[in-house]
Amino acid sequence: MKFQAYTVSKYxxxxxxxxxxxxxxxxxxxxxxxxxxxxxxxxxxxRLRLKDPYFFNYALKYCLNCKRCEVACxxxxxxxxxxxxxxxxxxxxxxxxxxxxxxxxxxxGTLARPVAHVVNGLTGLRVTRxxxxxxxxxxxxxxxxxxxxxxxxxxxxxxxxxxxxxxxxVAYFHGCYVNYNYPQLGKDLVKVLNALGVGVQLLDKEKCxxxxxxxxGMSDIARKNARHNVSVLEEAVHGRGLKVLTTSSTCSxxxxxxxxxLLGVDNTGVRASILIASRYIYERLEAGxxxxxxxxxxxxVAYHTPCHMEKLGWGVxxxxxxxxxxxxxxxxxDSACCGIAGTYGFKSExxxxxxxxxxPLFEQIRAVDPEVVACDCExxxxxxxxxxxxxxxxxxxxxxxxxxx
Amino acid sequence: MxxxxxxxxxxxxxxTGAGTQRDCAMRGLRxxxxxxxxxxxxxxxxxxGMLHSGARYxxxxxxxxxxxxxxxxxxxxxxxxxxxxxxxxxxxxxxDDPHYQATFVDACRRAGIRAEVIDPAxxxxxxxxxxxxxxxxxxxxxxxxxxxxxxxxxxxDAKIRGGQVRLHVDVTGFIRxxxxxxGVHTRNRLTGEKVDYFAPVIVNAAGxxxxxxxALAGVDIKMYPAKGALLIFAHRVNQMVINRCRMPxxxxxxxxxxxxxxxxxxxxxxxxxxxxxxxxxxxxxxxxITEGAKLAPSLASTRILRAFAGVRPLVSADxxxxxxxxxxxxxxxDHEERDGLKGFITITGGKLMTYRLMAERATDLVCRxxxxxxxxxxxxxxxxxxxxxxxxxxxxxxxxxxxxxxKAAASRLxxxxxxxxxxxxxxxxxxxxxxxxxSEIDNAIERLDVSTLTDLRRRTxxxxxxxxxxxxxxxxxxMLARAHGDTDKARKDLRNFMTERWKGNFPIGWGDTLxxxxxxxxxxxxxxxx
Numbered sequence: 001m002k003f004q005a006y007t008v009s010k011y012x013x014x015x016x017x018x019x020x021x022x023x024x025x026x027x028x029x030x031x032x033x034x035x036x037x038x039x040x041x042x043x044x045x046x047r048l049r050l051k052d053p054y055f056f057n058y059a060l061k062y063c064l065n066c067k068r069c070e071v072a073c074x075x076x077x078x079x080x081x082x083x084x085x086x087x088x089x090x091x092x093x094x095x096x097x098x099x100x101x102x103x104x105x106x107x108x109g110t111l112a113r114p115v116a117h118v119v120n121g122l123t124g125l126r127v128t129r130x131x132x133x134x135x136x137x138x139x140x141x142x143x144x145x146x147x148x149x150x151x152x153x154x155x156x157x158x159x160x161x162x163x164x165x166x167x168x169x170v171a172y173f174h175g176c177y178v179n180y181n182y183p184q185l186g187k188d189l190v191k192v193l194n195a196l197g198v199g200v201q202l203l204d205k206e207k208c209x210x211x212x213x214x215x216x217g218m219s220d221i222a223r224k225n226a227r228h229n230v231s232v233l234e235e236a237v238h239g240r241g242l243k244v245l246t247t248s249s250t251c252s253x254x255x256x257x258x259x260x261x262l263l264g265v266d267n268t269g270v271r272a273s274i275l276i277a278s279r280y281i282y283e284r285l286e287a288g289x290x291x292x293x294x295x296x297x298x299x300x301v302a303y304h305t306p307c308h309m310e311k312l313g314w315g316v317x318x319x320x321x322x323x324x325x326x327x328x329x330x331x332x333x334d335s336a337c338c339g340i341a342g343t344y345g346f347k348s349e350x351x352x353x354x355x356x357x358x359x360p361l362f363e364q365i366r367a368v369d370p371e372v373v374a375c376d377c378e379x380x381x382x383x384x385x386x387x388x389x390x391x392x393x394x395x396x397x398x399x400x401x402x403x404x405x
Numbered sequence: 406m407x408x409x410x411x412x413x414x415x416x417x418x419x420x421t422g423a424g425t426q427r428d429c430a431m432r433g434l435r436x437x438x439x440x441x442x443x444x445x446x447x448x449x450x451x452x453x454g455m456l457h458s459g460a461r462y463x464x465x466x467x468x469x470x471x472x473x474x475x476x477x478x479x480x481x482x483x484x485x486x487x488x489x490x491x492x493x494x495x496x497x498x499x500x501d502d503p504h505y506q507a508t509f510v511d512a513c514r515r516a517g518i519r520a521e522v523i524d525p526a527x528x529x530x531x532x533x534x535x536x537x538x539x540x541x542x543x544x545x546x547x548x549x550x551x552x553x554x555x556x557x558x559x560x561x562d563a564k565i566r567g568g569q570v571r572l573h574v575d576v577t578g579f580i581r582x583x584x585x586x587x588g589v590h591t592r593n594r595l596t597g598e599k600v601d602y603f604a605p606v607i608v609n610a611a612g613x614x615x616x617x618x619x620a621l622a623g624v625d626i627k628m629y630p631a632k633g634a635l636l637i638f639a640h641r642v643n644q645m646v647i648n649r650c651r652m653p654x655x656x657x658x659x660x661x662x663x664x665x666x667x668x669x670x671x672x673x674x675x676x677x678x679x680x681x682x683x684x685x686x687x688x689x690x691x692x693x694i695t696e697g698a699k700l701a702p703s704l705a706s707t708r709i710l711r712a713f714a715g716v717r718p719l720v721s722a723d724x725x726x727x728x729x730x731x732x733x734x735x736x737x738x739d740h741e742e743r744d745g746l747k748g749f750i751t752i753t754g755g756k757l758m759t760y761r762l763m764a765e766r767a768t769d770l771v772c773r774x775x776x777x778x779x780x781x782x783x784x785x786x787x788x789x790x791x792x793x794x795x796x797x798x799x800x801x802x803x804x805x806x807x808x809x810x811x812k813a814a815a816s817r818l819x820x821x822x823x824x825x826x827x828x829x830x831x832x833x834x835x836x837x838x839x840x841x842x843x844s845e846i847d848n849a850i851e852r853l854d855v856s857t858l859t860d861l862r863r864r865t866x867x868x869x870x871x872x873x874x875x876x877x878x879x880x881x882x883x884m885l886a887r888a889h890g891d892t893d894k895a896r897k898d899l900r901n902f903m904t905e906r907w908k909g910n911f912p913i914g915w916g917d918t919l920x921x922x923x924x925x926x927x928x929x930x931x932x933x934x935x
Binding site for chain 1: 639640641661663664694703705706707708709796797806808809812813816834837838840870871872875876915916917920921924
């Protein structure tokens with residue numbers, strides 16, 4: 001008897017057994033009754049959408065794309081991929097001015113940088129935030145990230161000569177956040193890598209990874225950025241023979257997985273060379289590299305695994321790296337979504353849900369009462385700092401503080 | 406409810422019986438329909454669910470082809486909520502006779518069927534799933550029709566017009582007066598209750614079982630039971646019907662139908678004694694996958710949901726071993742003329758597509774016998790639910806921002822979706838795969854003669870999705886138990902339902918379908934303790 005060797009369906013939705021574990025792990029479903037949940041929105045809805053795009057449900061916009069459904073799925077269904085792809089394919093809501101502003105992280109960064117102190121002052125004012133709420137439906141309770149007066153790129157460019165002196169070399173996809181808001185994280189990475197004998201190079205003009213464009217209904221711009229980024233990544237990987245490191249879990253996931261899955265941009269030539277920095281450093285240390293730690297370093301650190309880090313399967317590297325630091329008293333926080341999901345939590349209509357999702361995490365942080373929360377994701381950082389008052393630092397920054405200057 | 410006297414009794418709750426009851430009721434007759442099982446359990450519900458343009462029969466059976474296209478146009482008008490206007494392709498593959506296309510197109514045009522020869526590249530654009538190796542394509546007005554919905558809507562209309570329906574009731578014998586039939590003895594298969602009903606005219610619309618009904622009345626009809634096997638795939642791969650452009654043969658139609666697509670059929674003669682237990686063989690599954698993949702290559706790697714088979718009620722005189730060459734034409738027998746038996750009519754042959762015409766012919770004969778002079782209006786009167794052409798318009802009119810389940814309800818019930826309750830309990834989902842809500846189940850129980858879960862499935866699609874009842878059957882069983890006030894019965898019903906679902910999974914029980922069945926078995930046995 002001849003039978004089918006494999007079932008092949010887009011995003012593996014035929015493989016869904018309806019076990020519903022995805023909906024159990026969906027943070028949105030717990031707090032927002034308007035959201036149909038990943039099973040309904042994903043594999044179930046897909047069968048109806050294949051019949052007629054009319055069956056597309058506007059409520060899919062409530063998906064925060066945390067990917068916890070995909071991590072939970074025992075059948076390998078790309079549940080979040082199905083949902084985001086449906087939004088791209090069938091979504092009719094045109095992005096609003098608010099969505100465009102939130103999504104354009106690199107443009108906003110470029111504009112804000114020269115006048116950073118003015119912008120920072122303004123976004124801190126209650127009156128500005130009330131105006132943004134009224135005009136743009138950006139929630140007034142949200143705290144905005146500060147802009148830096150000098151970009152990371154210009155800082156590293158000045159270092160190029162010094163960096164070239166190191167024996168080993170890597171390229172660094174810093175992302176918008178490090179470039180415009182928090183160059184210190186990039187500097188910390190350079191410090192750690194230099195201490196390991198590794199020099200850091202820029203890509204040939206990276207662009208925003210595009211995740212905020214994807215989730216805000218501007219996949220055309222995201223696709224353009226993706227094509228550009230893949231070509232500059234190819235130049236670094238194949239032209240210069242470099243690994244490409246990242247510090248943002250979401251940028252990593254977008255570059256590696258969302259490009260082919262959601263934007264149809266082939267990245268097979270570079271995908272395996274894109275690594276989160278903590279993995280690269282961990283592996284070098286495992287291979288025998290040494291770091292000189294400050295003798296008196298003491299810190300109580302609680303590590304929050306960002307959802308996209310879980311999806312990548314890389315949370316363990318940041319965890320192990322932190323545990324290696326002498327003087328670190330380490331707590332691994334329970335797996336939970338903080339609720340912000342990039343630009344999602346900035347929108348007025350999502351604010352309540354966003355904060356409700358984060359409650360278990362916030363409560364655990366308060367109970368553990370660490371000196372600092374460690375986390376690889378910039379938006380988790382904003383959310384946790386705003387919602388708990390605890391300061392949040394990247395594992396690489398903590399590592400940089402712990403080693404000798 | 407207690408009436409025993411009618412103008413006409415119709416035996417058979419397939420589409421022919423339901424259509425005949427509707428037509429009779431519309432001409433003012435007091436009607437009773439008796440069905441031994443449930444609506445659409447025979448050939449009516451066991452086919453592609455295809456709104457034939459007639460093109461398939463254009464070469465071999467021009468008369469049926471012409472009937473098909475006429476009825477095709479009528480159904481688009483009167484049964485909008487049961488059909489989907491998808492159009493179809495007749496594709497020529499490299500292994501097919503390249504000259505057949507010209508013969509085919511010519512025959513279509515003579516039968517009045519719009520047949521447009523299109524470029525293979527255009528065919529691939531219109532229907533991306535089609536075999537890219539195709540060398541020719543013809544576009545015809547094929548479509549999809551939901552036979553369960555069509556059958557239920559006809560019966561519902563008959564009931565609105567005063568007709569009565571008895572499901573799960575066997576006709577055990579006829580009551581004679583001299584050379585005329587005047588009534589039937591019946592026995593309810595669920596309760597055992599025996600009742601006699603009387604009418605001056607009795608219509609045998611029992612499909613392939615019509616042979617046995619005729620025998621009960623003492624007349625002989627030569628029927629030709631031809632089994633056809635089909636496979637249901639877990640989702641739609643095609644939006645248009647895909648046919649092979651060749652003389653009708655095995656597995657040469659792939660039809661979209663609601664959330665799935667169906668490939669078939671085979672054609673094998675089977676003995677009468679096997680009518681109640683038609684199983685699909687591994688050879689048939691092989692053939693359907695192999696041939697199906699020639700229509701749309703992706704079928705070879707698409708999850709198969711079920712295999713099923715039906716028996717065509719062909720009427721035959723000759724001894725064609727396959728039954729392919731027998732006309733799908735309508736046979737309306739006046740047994741008074743043919744056998745000297747008054748008050749008995751058999752309506753058979755034909756097809757799902759021509760049910761309305763069959764009903765018209767039978768009803769004309771009934772009226773002649775009763776001396777009633779009223780014209781047939783079924784071709785111009787929409788079925789209940791079909792008063793509006795598009796479900797999109799229906800949903801937008803009823804709900805401000807319809808959910809997927811509400812949109813799905815509008816696609817299944819048409820304008821009748823306005824009857825559904827919108828409260829929180831009513832909008833909760835029973836069937837997650839097909840998005841069937843509590844209120845839709847309530848509506849079926851209330852208006853559409855539901856005794857068992859299988860009855861409910863035919864009317865609502867509960868249990869037809871990829872979980873094959875795993876999640877919805879137990880919920881629906883609970884609702885039936887409450888409606889009927891009988892938990893034990895509902896529990897037995899649930900067991901029968903799940904066994905029946907497995908029967909369709911078994912012939913294709915591998916891969917994801919097997920995983921799903923295992924999972925369901927685990928849920929029912931270990932979680933629910935059933």
